[in-house]
Amino acid sequence: xxxxxxxxxxxxxxxxxxxxxxxxxxxxxxxxxxxxxxxxxxxxxxxxxxxxxxxxxxxxxxxxxxxxxxxxxxxxxxxxxxxxxxxxxxxxxxxxxxxxxxxxxxxxxxxxxxxxxxxxxxxxxxxxxxxxxxxxxxxxxxxxxxxxxxxxxxxxxxxxxxxxxxxxxxxxxxxxxxxxxxx
Numbered sequence: 717x718x719x720x721x722x723x724x725x726x727x728x729x730x731x732x733x734x735x736x737x738x739x740x741x742x743x744x745x746x747x748x749x750x751x752x753x754x755x756x757x758x759x760x761x762x763x764x765x766x767x768x769x770x771x772x773x774x775x776x777x778x779x780x781x782x783x784x785x786x787x788x789x790x791x792x793x794x795x796x797x798x799x800x801x802x803x804x805x806x807x808x809x810x811x812x813x814x815x816x817x818x819x820x821x822x823x824x825x826x827x828x829x830x831x832x833x834x835x836x837x838x839x840x841x842x843x844x845x846x847x848x849x850x851x852x853x854x855x856x857x858x859x860x861x862x863x864x865x866x867x868x869x870x871x872x873x874x875x876x877x878x879x880x881x882x883x884x885x886x887x888x889x890x891x892x893x894x895x896x897x898x899x
Contacts, residue, residue: 720871720875725822727810728808738774743776743871744775745822745868747780747823747867749786750788750794753844754866758801762802767892768899777808777809783865787865814867829869829877832858833882834857835883836884836885841883845883863883868880870898
């Protein structure tokens with residue numbers, strides 16, 4: 717059985733990073749975008765990181781331009797935006813694809829471990845996403861694909877996926893309690 721520690725990814729400069737470097741940490745793996753309706757989630761993630769990194773949380777940020785081309789620019793430009801606008805201090809990696817023929821092997825594994833978890837029906841963006849996703853694929857809810865930017869995968873200290881949070885999951889009230897259970 718695989719764990720997250722079996723994967724190597726590229727950092728924002730293109731250098732290889734073995735995810736085994738994060739062994740023993742609780743990880744939140746997130747695909748992000750700088751021009752998305754969910755972009756303010758960066759602030760929520762940074763707050764979570766500031767509160768819990770001392771207890772063993774790492775947030776791994778993977779910019780992705782697959783959803784409405786909402787992550788334009790180079791990895792350095794994205795990093796400058798995130799640090800300047802949201803004060804991001806958690807690790808940011810190189811741009812990847814999370815679905816399709818060119819998807820990152822990490823994301824193939826993540827999606828295989830935890831399929832689609834469902835959108836929060838009370839979130840203001842849910843109806844917009846349902847409309848976009850339904851027009852693109854009538855069977856979208858039945859597939860494990862990442863649906864949009866800011867999908868989050870929670871990894872325990874042994875490197876196993878324990879939960880998946882869709883973009884509409886509130887970081888403070890839904891994600892944080894799940895992270896705290898693992899810390």
